[in-house]
Amino acid sequence: MSKHPSPFAVDERGYFGKFGGAYIPEMLYPNVEELRENYESIISSEAFQTQFTQLLKDYVGRPTPLYLASRLSEKYGATIYLKREDLCHTGAHKVNNTIGQILLAKALGKKRIIAETGAGQHGVATATVCALMGMECTVYMGKLDTERQRPNVERMKILGAEVRPALSGSQTLKDATNEALRHWISHPVDTHYIIGSVVGPHPYPDMVARFQSVISDEIRWQLREKENRENPDMVIACVGGGSNAAGAYYHFLDEPSVELVAVEAAGLGIHSGKSAATTALGTEGILHGSRTLLMQTKDGQVIEPHSISAGLDYPGIGPFHAHLFDTGRASFTGVTDEEAMQAGVLVSRLEGIIPAIESAHALAALESADIKGKTVVVNLSGRGDKDLETYIRWGKY
Numbered sequence: 001m002s003k004h005p006s007p008f009a010v011d012e013r014g015y016f017g018k019f020g021g022a023y024i025p026e027m028l029y030p031n032v033e034e035l036r037e038n039y040e041s042i043i044s045s046e047a048f049q050t051q052f053t054q055l056l057k058d059y060v061g062r063p064t065p066l067y068l069a070s071r072l073s074e075k076y077g078a079t080i081y082l083k084r085e086d087l088c089h090t091g092a093h094k095v096n097n098t099i100g101q102i103l104l105a106k107a108l109g110k111k112r113i114i115a116e117t118g119a120g121q122h123g124v125a126t127a128t129v130c131a132l133m134g135m136e137c138t139v140y141m142g143k144l145d146t147e148r149q150r151p152n153v154e155r156m157k158i159l160g161a162e163v164r165p166a167l168s169g170s171q172t173l174k175d176a177t178n179e180a181l182r183h184w185i186s187h188p189v190d191t192h193y194i195i196g197s198v199v200g201p202h203p204y205p206d207m208v209a210r211f212q213s214v215i216s217d218e219i220r221w222q223l224r225e226k227e228n229r230e231n232p233d234m235v236i237a238c239v240g241g242g243s244n245a246a247g248a249y250y251h252f253l254d255e256p257s258v259e260l261v262a263v264e265a266a267g268l269g270i271h272s273g274k275s276a277a278t279t280a281l282g283t284e285g286i287l288h289g290s291r292t293l294l295m296q297t298k299d300g301q302v303i304e305p306h307s308i309s310a311g312l313d314y315p316g317i318g319p320f321h322a323h324l325f326d327t328g329r330a331s332f333t334g335v336t337d338e339e340a341m342q343a344g345v346l347v348s349r350l351e352g353i354i355p356a357i358e359s360a361h362a363l364a365a366l367e368s369a370d371i372k373g374k375t376v377v378v379n380l381s382g383r384g385d386k387d388l389e390t391y392i393r394w395g396k397y
């Protein structure tokens with residue numbers, strides 16, 4: 001988890017190439033500045049590293065297996081490994097980041113945690129670590145989302161968190177984010193804001209990528225054990241904001257022999273007006289505090305995204321990925337709702353693993369990527385339990 005000495009690492013000003021920075025209202029400056037000044041020294045300290053590693057091991061269940069998917073490999077004529085983030089406590093990679101951030105919040109002397117959540121996955125991962133650490137937790141969630149994602153709302157409440165429905169705007173994720181930020185502005189001294197992906201103002205994208213980098217750190221030594229090599233030929237991951245992909249790519253960024261494939265949600269089709277294919281459709285602009293690529297109208301209005309998977313239903317990508325796209329270091333591809341659902345069922349049938357629909361997007365890319373004879377790692381970011389309703393509604397199995 002050391003700082004990455006690479007052209008793909010964040011620079012001193014908080015940029016990845018021309019993307020990133022901290023575009024925030026002046027009122028928020030002290031909060032973000034406190035974090036920026038302290039995060040590197042805290043997370044590289046021995047005390048932090050010891051606790052972080054211990055909790056990832058005993059609480060989250062790391063290392064997660066690197067599983068050779070034999071029947072899937074046979075189907076595609078490649079050696080396909082699945083990195084099993086679906087086996088993490090709470091069912092996805094998100095908890096790697098919330099563990100890191102709550103330890104950071106403690107080190108900064110904070111007493112309260114706030115977070116925003118869309119579908120509720122990040123809210124649950126945050127409520128979980130707050131219970132673990134005995135910290136007060138408030139999760140902002142669009143009112144519409146609280147109705148659509150009732151089980152996750154109840155999970156957060158069981159864990160002791162307060163869920164505050166955001167009543168403004170379209171009552172979804174962006175409104176929840178706005179209300180969380182407003183709360184943070186008025187409680188700067190005792191509150192830490194846990195952001196759930198590699199998005200937001202500097203230092204969040206860098207910080208979250210470093211917490212998630214444990215994924216590629218493990219892939220390297222696991223592949224050495226299994227294949228006597230550290231580098232796969234290709235790593236495939238889905239991108240919502242981009243945190244699971246950032247973690248899966250991190251230690252391969254400076255290994256040009258490793259192809260990095262990023263999979264975005266093409267929804268009903270890239271040009272259907274109902275997608276979240278940011279690199280295909282997006283332009284440069286400011287979203288949630290950083291300069292990045294986002295889907296927007298000519299006059300800068302954010303376009304409502306669509307994806308069948310709640311975790312990919314985001315109108316931008318983090319600056320880390322905007323830079324990988326801009327430099328060509330990663331290749332970006334789109335997978336439709338239908339293709340993702342088919343891949344989800346295929347992997348269920350071939351491997352006995354029901355993936356989260358986000359992760360099914362990464363798996364669907366095996367159809368079109370040039371993988372014959374290659375050693376490929378697909379990051380299985382989460383499990384499908386939360387998506388059962390969507391599988392049932394889709395119905396083709």
Ligand SMILES: *Cc1c(COP(=O)(O)O)cnc(C)c1O
Binds near residue numbers: 094238239240
């Ligand atoms: C939230 C989520 C994602 C998308 O978020 P990233 O920050 O892009 O990783 C992907 N997969 C699962 C299972 C998720 O819960």
